[in-house]
Amino acid sequence: MPPSTDRSWYMPKKSTSTRASAPKNAELARQMLTYMIMAREFDAAMLRLYRQGKAFGGVYSQLGNEAVSVGSAMALDNKIDVLFPMHRNIGGHFVFGQDIDQLMVNHLAREGSQMRGTDGTGHYADPQRRIYGNVSHLGAMIPVAAGFVMAGLMRGEKTVAMTYIGDGGAQVGEVHEALNFAAVRKLPLIVIIENNQYAYSTPNHLEFACERLSDRAQGYGMFGTTIDGTDVELVYQTCREAVQRARNGEGPSLIETVTMRMRGHAEHDDFAYVPKDILERWSTKDPVETYISRVIQQGIMTESEVTSLRESTLSTMIAAIDRALERPWPAAEEGFRNVFIES
Amino acid sequence: MTYLEAIADALRLEMRRDPTVFQIGEDIGTYGGAFKLTKGMIDEFGPTRIIDAPISEAAIIGSAIGAALNGMRPVAEMQFMDFVTNGFNQLVTVAGTTAYRWSMPVPIVVRGPSGGGVGANPFHSRNSEAWFAHATGLKVVCPAFPADAKGLMTASIRDNNPVVFFEHKGLYRKIKEDVPEGEYVVPLGVARVVRPGTSVSVIAYGSAVHMALEASEALLREGIDVEVVDIRTLVPFDEETVLESVRRTHRVVVAHEAVLTAGFGGEIAARIADKAFRWLDAPVRRVAAFDAPTPFAPTLEKAVLPNAETIVSAVRDVMAF
Numbered sequence: 192m193p194p195s196t197d198r199s200w201y202m203p204k205k206s207t208s209t210r211a212s213a214p215k216n217a218e219l220a221r222q223m224l225t226y227m228i229m230a231r232e233f234d235a236a237m238l239r240l241y242r243q244g245k246a247f248g249g250v251y252s253q254l255g256n257e258a259v260s261v262g263s264a265m266a267l268d269n270k271i272d273v274l275f276p277m278h279r280n281i282g283g284h285f286v287f288g289q290d291i292d293q294l295m296v297n298h299l300a301r302e303g304s305q306m307r308g309t310d311g312t313g314h315y316a317d318p319q320r321r322i323y324g325n326v327s328h329l330g331a332m333i334p335v336a337a338g339f340v341m342a343g344l345m346r347g348e349k350t351v352a353m354t355y356i357g358d359g360g361a362q363v364g365e366v367h368e369a370l371n372f373a374a375v376r377k378l379p380l381i382v383i384i385e386n387n388q389y390a391y392s393t394p395n396h397l398e399f400a401c402e403r404l405s406d407r408a409q410g411y412g413m414f415g416t417t418i419d420g421t422d423v424e425l426v427y428q429t430c431r432e433a434v435q436r437a438r439n440g441e442g443p444s445l446i447e448t449v450t451m452r453m454r455g456h457a458e459h460d461d462f463a464y465v466p467k468d469i470l471e472r473w474s475t476k477d478p479v480e481t482y483i484s485r486v487i488q489q490g491i492m493t494e495s496e497v498t499s500l501r502e503s504t505l506s507t508m509i510a511a512i513d514r515a516l517e518r519p520w521p522a523a524e525e526g527f528r529n530v531f532i533e534s
Numbered sequence: 535m536t537y538l539e540a541i542a543d544a545l546r547l548e549m550r551r552d553p554t555v556f557q558i559g560e561d562i563g564t565y566g567g568a569f570k571l572t573k574g575m576i577d578e579f580g581p582t583r584i585i586d587a588p589i590s591e592a593a594i595i596g597s598a599i600g601a602a603l604n605g606m607r608p609v610a611e612m613q614f615m616d617f618v619t620n621g622f623n624q625l626v627t628v629a630g631t632t633a634y635r636w637s638m639p640v641p642i643v644v645r646g647p648s649g650g651g652v653g654a655n656p657f658h659s660r661n662s663e664a665w666f667a668h669a670t671g672l673k674v675v676c677p678a679f680p681a682d683a684k685g686l687m688t689a690s691i692r693d694n695n696p697v698v699f700f701e702h703k704g705l706y707r708k709i710k711e712d713v714p715e716g717e718y719v720v721p722l723g724v725a726r727v728v729r730p731g732t733s734v735s736v737i738a739y740g741s742a743v744h745m746a747l748e749a750s751e752a753l754l755r756e757g758i759d760v761e762v763v764d765i766r767t768l769v770p771f772d773e774e775t776v777l778e779s780v781r782r783t784h785r786v787v788v789a790h791e792a793v794l795t796a797g798f799g800g801e802i803a804a805r806i807a808d809k810a811f812r813w814l815d816a817p818v819r820r821v822a823a824f825d826a827p828t829p830f831a832p833t834l835e836k837a838v839l840p841n842a843e844t845i846v847s848a849v850r851d852v853m854a855f
Contacts, residue, residue, distance in 0.1 A: 309635045316636040328627050334596020342601035345582055368590035375588055530671055532639040532694040
């Protein structure tokens with residue numbers, strides 16, 4: 192048994208969601224695996240760039256979090272719903288159809304980025320694709336996501352918003368205000384707490400004292416559950432149910448997904464504070480590798496299909512990076528524009 | 535019409551005109567707001583458009599931002615403008631940076647009663663407009679008169695940027711004037727010469743405009759003809775009207791009820807020094823509150839806040855220079 196302060200292997204005692212069996216739809220499994228591989232290879236490409244000293248700004252790996260991003264975003268209808276992702280939710284961007292070139296140009300702050308070089312990483316918004324980015328003050332966008340769907344309700348629309356916060360960010364006061372507000376107004380909002388064990392260097396037991404972060408849902412008067420965040424089908428199934436409840440006017444859900452952040456806070460961080468045995472234990476639950484095995488085992492894809500998918504995805508990512516790097520920096524004049532909307 | 539009625543009139547007219555306008559705040563519905571500014575509005579517009587929110591300023595401002603990103607024009611009330619500190623991050627970090635980062639409009643108005651002089655203690659009296667003028671990406675409005683309050687509120691609701699609208703609670707029922715009926719817009723960023731004069735310019739906004747007008751009557755008896763300029767909005771700032779006045783009178787006092795240090799008066803004084811130095815016959819003097827929280831006891835409050843007498847004395851100083 193791990194010591195009482197070690198929550199690094201805590202898993203739900205029970206889940207109110209039914210565990211997904213093999214997806215009846217092989218196409219869905221193929222899509223989820225494809226998006227998870229895109230997220231994984233996006234990371235690989237960014238890490239490569241970082242090691243070459245060419246990355247600009249922080250590189251925030253999502254290694255270990257791919258199942259949460261992809262499974263949750265897949266549960267939405269990207270024609271009517273909206274995604275308010277965090278910086279480790281690149282998988283969700285792909286699910287919502289984000290163009291790889293635009294993603295890279297934004298990450299690397301080159302000319303042609305939606306944000307004109309004013310900001311980078313996963314902070315951009317793409318209203319056409321129904322993606323609204325975050326700000327570095329994590330938690331600040333949760334009240335915003337709540338307001339977005341409140342406006343939809345006022346017009347009789349059924350838009351659901353999916354947003355994310357970490358085991359550290361969940362301690363920000365605005366998160367509490369937003370969850371309470373969403374529950375009071377029965378807003379179609381799904382908040383996923385990605386508990387990946389460490390908030391920068393701070394472990395769970397120094398961030399919160401409740402047994403599970405989803406226990407808070409009861410206090411807000413909303414649905415809450417804690418699930419294994421490395422199982423993409425379980426994430427998908429749990430979020431589907433939450434979307435259904437939201438769509439039916441049953442209000443918000445708080446879903447804690449338990450994962451492990453397999454890299455540092457950002458790449459400058461050697462995460463020496465994480466005991467190696469914890470990383471070893473979690474490496475057996477790698478969300479991408481375990482899903483690859485399952486998909487192969489179920490005969491949905493062959494091993495060689497998966498291998499070639501990974502290779503082609505990585506080269507697509509690297510090519511997009513190269514194209515982005517060929518672009519110039521944005522013109523300096525951009526720094527003086529658009530502080531206000533002029534019309 | 536009172537200052538308070540004029541603001542309510544603008545809100546009501548804009549809500550009738552534009553179905554995307556709604557209001558959110560604490561006790562604004564059935565109760566009609568702590569100052570009764572939204573009284574009766576829930577009867578006309580219903581609880582979907584007059585939203586009683588929990589005591590959660592971050593959720594109130596944050597949800598207004600989200601609704602604005604989704605096509606609405608929310609007006610969020612801070613029960614007292616002091617409580618905007620609880621939603622500061624939403625205004626400064628999210629609302630004020632969105633146009634710059636995303637090229638997307640965030641048409642929200644955050645409004646509420648500010649200011650002291652009414653015995654309301656340090657937490658119901660603050661003048662915090664300078665924080666927001668310094669924040670980038672936020673427009674800041676401080677009306678002094680009922681008609682301006684109506685016209686500026688209409689313009690603020692129609693503006694595609696986040697606006698922080700400081701009402702002065704001491705003016706709510708104290709100041710009455712004829713207010714244009716029906717649709718009335720005063721554009722943001724246009725100062726007004728409230729009282730033309732030739733001897734000295736007093737540049738002010740909010741409650742300090744009324745102190746300056748009172749001071750100018752006393753000073754006229756001494757043969758000093760004061761020009762009072764009400765800047766009306768801090769952001770955008772109508773620099774030209776201020777400089778024009780300075781070029782006419784050659785002497786300036788800048789006055790506001792907020793505390794002195796790093797107040798907006800320092801910005802006005804600096805602009806004048808930069809751009810009208812050679813027209814000045816005396817240093818620019820500032821009149822502002824003593825750098826302290828606004829105290830509770832009437833003796834203390836009266837002592838730390840500026841008033842007509844402190845303006846009179848500053849004007850005499852610049853005239854004697």
